[in-house]
Amino acid sequence: MQDTETRDAAAPISGQSARAVRTLHDALGADVVSLPGEFAGRKHADWSRTPSAEPVALIRPRTTDQVATVMKICHEYGQPVVTQGGLTGLAGGACMLGGEVALSMERMSGIESIDSVGAAMTVFAGTPLQTVQEAADAAGFMFPLDLGARGSCTIGGNLATNAGGNRVIKYGMMREQVLDVEAVLADGSIVGGLRKMIKNNTGYDLRNLLIGSEGTLAVITRAVLRLRPKPRAVCTAWCGVPDYDAVTTLLRAAQERLPGGVSAFEVMWPGYHDFVLQRLPELRAPLEGRHAYYVLLESNGADPERQAAAFEEFLADMLETHVIADAALATSESDAAAFWAIRDAPGEYPRLIPGRVSFDVSFSIVDVGEAARRCEARLRERWPNATILIYGHLGDGNLHIVVQEPDWPPTTAPEVQEVVYGVTGEMGGSVSAEHGIGLKKLKVLALSRSPAELAAMRAVKAALDPLNLLNPGKLLPP
Numbered sequence: 475m476q477d478t479e480t481r482d483a484a485a486p487i488s489g490q491s492a493r494a495v496r497t498l499h500d501a502l503g504a505d506v507v508s509l510p511g512e513f514a515g516r517k518h519a520d521w522s523r524t525p526s527a528e529p530v531a532l533i534r535p536r537t538t539d540q541v542a543t544v545m546k547i548c549h550e551y552g553q554p555v556v557t558q559g560g561l562t563g564l565a566g567g568a569c570m571l572g573g574e575v576a577l578s579m580e581r582m583s584g585i586e587s588i589d590s591v592g593a594a595m596t597v598f599a600g601t602p603l604q605t606v607q608e609a610a611d612a613a614g615f616m617f618p619l620d621l622g623a624r625g626s627c628t629i630g631g632n633l634a635t636n637a638g639g640n641r642v643i644k645y646g647m648m649r650e651q652v653l654d655v656e657a658v659l660a661d662g663s664i665v666g667g668l669r670k671m672i673k674n675n676t677g678y679d680l681r682n683l684l685i686g687s688e689g690t691l692a693v694i695t696r697a698v699l700r701l702r703p704k705p706r707a708v709c710t711a712w713c714g715v716p717d718y719d720a721v722t723t724l725l726r727a728a729q730e731r732l733p734g735g736v737s738a739f740e741v742m743w744p745g746y747h748d749f750v751l752q753r754l755p756e757l758r759a760p761l762e763g764r765h766a767y768y769v770l771l772e773s774n775g776a777d778p779e780r781q782a783a784a785f786e787e788f789l790a791d792m793l794e795t796h797v798i799a800d801a802a803l804a805t806s807e808s809d810a811a812a813f814w815a816i817r818d819a820p821g822e823y824p825r826l827i828p829g830r831v832s833f834d835v836s837f838s839i840v841d842v843g844e845a846a847r848r849c850e851a852r853l854r855e856r857w858p859n860a861t862i863l864i865y866g867h868l869g870d871g872n873l874h875i876v877v878q879e880p881d882w883p884p885t886t887a888p889e890v891q892e893v894v895y896g897v898t899g900e901m902g903g904s905v906s907a908e909h910g911i912g913l914k915k916l917k918v919l920a921l922s923r924s925p926a927e928l929a930a931m932r933a934v935k936a937a938l939d940p941l942n943l944l945n946p947g948k949l950l951p952p
Contacts, residue, residue: 526568618651743767831891852897
């Protein structure tokens, strides 16, 4: 597996590409279209450690009309385009194979309007997620999508990958946070709109077709986002749980009994828990002793007194019935932040565990425990000394598995992938829960998609992008 972020050399610019770039430059000017000598040293790869070529031009539009002009010219010349947001993806979806122009949405950023009656926000695609969260908060609302990369990832990228994150259990994936999208197709046509209604049964749902398409069907330029009531109370606990049956019992009981429902249910296996606490001295173990599983449970609601009383009563009952062996209740925002810091430790992976092989898979909730057991057992058979970290958003079946062994040869990563994806396929899971397919998972997509489904996906791609100009080589296996 290659670990570099840039290929050794950019692909040579063909005559057709050179003509396309000149036409783009003439139409939009040097302020929008930059040539390789003008953006030397700029990063073009995402966080996936997938190699990326240098683009033949960097295009940074400010308006949807400029994006439409870009696509019309690229369509005329057969020029491939890769749309880029915050470059925080983990599947190589924003990386380039060579010969493409990079269409960066960084200048199409900002909040266009907030509808406080309809609880909606209209934003440009290049707007960072954290900017949206803060604007919603200032307006008295909440935008529930939350990722560790919130300060860098963009709304367009969140839409293109149908981002998930920590609150899916209560609020759903990114597609549940969107009322409408505006986008530019491969031929420069502008589709979609900025409608703010929830009900809109007027034929094919182009919004949901484009969400999760990883930039292969259109360039998303603007979106109307759904805002939610701001929680007045948030209760958080760190629980030690004796076995997997108790984990699922805790989840089911919390969903049934807590008045605010469950807004987060993060499960960590002991290997992950011990690894991050041993290597990050700023973290503190919330509980004494060792437990089979650790659960970060969060519930938010509208009534602070009722919420807190019900949460404490629920934890006491779970302790009394031995569903949980021990628990620590956050009595302040700093306590809750300390709990979340343990779960958010994967942000330190580049420093703590270089050369890792990471997985973002999902299963039905009832199967997650067995899936994790099979993966770890089979990995240990092959690599008994490997570091294996397992954790996930159990409320939506999402499991993260990280594997690393010092001094692995380059050929090992595919062997590790064969083990984990083999279990995923045999148990009917998904090879990508929330990171997308991009380049990294092309070879294993068929484990989660039938031949008929892949054929339907190719038919959609051929209908909307017959010249294969948008993000070529991604998402769909050749």
